[in-house]
Amino acid sequence: MAELDFPGGLPRAITPPDEPLNDVLHAAGYTAAVEWGKARFYRGMVELAGGLAHMGFLRSQALLNLFSDANARTGAAYTLGELFGVMKVGKSAARSAAVEHLYGLSDKRILMRGYVVPCPVCKLDNWISVSKINERVACSGCLAAFQMPLQVHFSYKLNQVYLEGLVQGALTVLLTAMHLYDGGAPFTWQACTVAEKGGGRTEIDLLCKRGDALVVVECKDNFNAGSDAAAFEEQVRRAKQVSREIGAEFAFATLQPAASIPAAVQSVIDAVGASVLDRDVLLHGGVKTLPYE
Incomplete structure (x- = not known):
């Protein structure tokens, strides 16, 4: 089963979707089942947000630009400045609203915060979640252990459940x-x-x-x-x-x-x-x- 990082940092498996409406199909002579392979990600997206009532951010044009971005959908990590570019918000009230949305998504772990750190051995860029940071980290490519840089900026990427669902x-x-x-x-x-x-x-x-x-x-x-x-x-x-x-x-x-x-x-x-x-x-x-x- 896929794992989610929920607020508070505790991983939790996506719960199987309820099938509360299958009975209406059964009554009409159909056999019915939820296709779990896709539905788990849809349900996971809703669970991370805290329910449908808390998903108003999907109506934000700036966030729709992010969710529709081809690179973001493949797991690309962006600095805050790059995020503003993808979201197409200038230095205006739209940016202030975007910042509030980003705080909310980061708090819900829909937007994952971390660092992009190049490996000094193979030069591969590694994205490392803040929850995985140690003084020494391992490259995801060559597996060499190296020390974290003294100064590095935050980068942000979408939670894997959102990537799959989108x-x-x-x-x-x-x-x-x-x-x-x-x-x-x-x-x-x-x-x-x-x-x-x-x-x-x-x-x-x-x-x-x-x-x-x-x-x-x-x-x-x-x-x-x-x-x-x-x-x-x-x-x-x-x-x-x-x-x-x-x-x-x-x-x-x-x-x-x-x-x-x-x-x-x-x-x-x-x-x-x-x-x-x-x-x-x-x-x-x-x-x-x-x-x-």
């Missing part, structure tokens, strides 16, 4: 869960559910229950020019069918602006009658599109 599409899923949760009604959600019936297999990105209302959501962070349009259409139609059979609303969510949704994708969405939760809705509330809101 590359697997967690942003849109979690922002959508937050949007639906904001209504204040009793709320339950699960991500990465696989429902099977009659030889057909449907991957449900997000399944939610708010009050007595069920919602099935197909989620996309972005659109790739080379993606398989036919496969996308089949997936959407399967998800729509599941939503119909369990009496759920069906929505399509994307982190992209409505104007950036490709015509072929929009055509599929229109054909199945899906509500659309686009970037404006997910980040700013936008227009409430689901009928029970």
Whole structure:
């Protein structure tokens, strides 16, 4: 199991995700299970933050710039000045807000604090967490032991759980869960559910229950020019069918602006009658599109 560094420095294994909504699928004749390989990282991201109610930082444009940065997603470490560049904040109120967010993420161990130290033997840059600092440290490459420099600046990198979740599409899923949760009604959600019936297999990105209302959501962070349009259409139609059979609303969510949704994708969405939760809705509330809101 993957290990997380939680506030206080005590490692804790990611708990297996609850599957509280599988019963509604079972009642419609489906077998259902959460795909633990992906869901553990989504749940881990939420656990580190302290729950969905504490994930408002995902709506910060500056932090979205960081979470979307290709190098940050591969584990790159940045100095504070470099972080400001990645976050695209100048010397303004935006930077002050960014600093507050960074303090919060560092406190929750979502943003890991450490040092980048070059090995004097093989010259490899080593990133060393503050929790692992000793007077002498070992190079992660050649394994040579060497003394820490007398002066070195902090560097910051994303927690491995966030790295894994982000590359697997967690942003849109979690922002959508937050949007639906904001209504204040009793709320339950699960991500990465696989429902099977009659030889057909449907991957449900997000399944939610708010009050007595069920919602099935197909989620996309972005659109790739080379993606398989036919496969996308089949997936959407399967998800729509599941939503119909369990009496759920069906929505399509994307982190992209409505104007950036490709015509072929929009055509599929229109054909199945899906509500659309686009970037404006997910980040700013936008227009409430689901009928029970």
